[in-house]
Amino acid sequence: MDITRRNLPLNAMRAFEVAARHCHLRRAAEELGVTHGAVSRQIRQLEAQLGTELFDRSKNRLTLTLEGRRLALAVGEALDRLTEGALSVDPGSLPGELVIAAPPSISACWLLAMIGEFNRSYPEIEIRLDNISPLQQELPPDIEVAVCFGEPRAPKKVVRELFRETYGPVASPALLPPEGTVSGPRELLDLPLIHDRHGRWQRWLANQGLSPRHARSHIYVQDSYLGICAARDGCGVFLADRIEVSSDLRNGGLVALGGATVEARHSHYLVTDLPGVISARARIFAEYLGRELGRGPLVT
Secondary structure (H helix, E strand, C coil): CCCCCCEEEEHHHHHHHHHHHCHHHHHHHHHHHHHHHHHHHHHEEEEEEEECCEEECCCCCEECCCCHHHHHHHHHHHHHHHHHHHHCCCCCCEEEEEEEEEHHHHHHHHHHHHHHHHHHHHCCCCEEECCCCCCCCCCCCCCCCCECCCCCCCCEEEEEEEEEEEEEEEEHHHCCCCCCCCCCCHHCCCCCEEEEECCCHHHHHCCCCCCCHHHCCCEEEHHHHHHHHHHHHHCCEEEEEECCHHHHHHHHHCCCCCCEEEEEEEEEEEEECCCCCHHHHHHHHHHHHHCCCCCCCCCC
């Protein structure tokens, strides 16, 4: 394989990225505005140039090979950066207000930090962050980008799943015994358990053959943000998502206790305007968010 900047098959890579995203040649052709055969030929030529198969065609539908998944991720990220770069030099496309919405716990735990980093790169974009409720079904019409907990009803928007949280117990080091950890789930019952309104301790302890009734004491808070604050202050043990407490785990403000986890009943979703309607500001922010969360392209 002899590929350099001078002979990069950019058109074929673009066709491959769209086909990889849909895993369907006809839908890729419709998005690109070309024929099914043209997409197929470009992908075959790309495979020949790379010397490897990018799709497994042995079943009734296209599936990416390992090499195909690697290339799709790389090409998708590259196209995001190209789009972002092109939009960033358009003097009229970026200045103005971008309305973002999220539940307060998401904003406080991780979204605000990402917004701050984004704002340092795009100071001309004025960001307004609004609150919405977890599991809120209807979104205000002026919201351009929303991070929702639970899938909303948004028929005139694009809704994409971001991730599903996985919760595990965390606590302040000051709360723990001198050895800095606990030996198992049963020992957690000797510490105060911090509950939010989602009732995750019941499920987590049941998976370990235990019950909250056996805990020494309980503290109840409204949402996960307050639960994390309480755990950080040494009030007890909280079941937190690793994304929400990633900075606390890195700086030692919280420590993870054991490997047992429980999956959330609902996922997080990104909501944006439809293609052709979405603003340059919203597109750039959604692409940035996808990269930060390791999700690749989140807009088309």
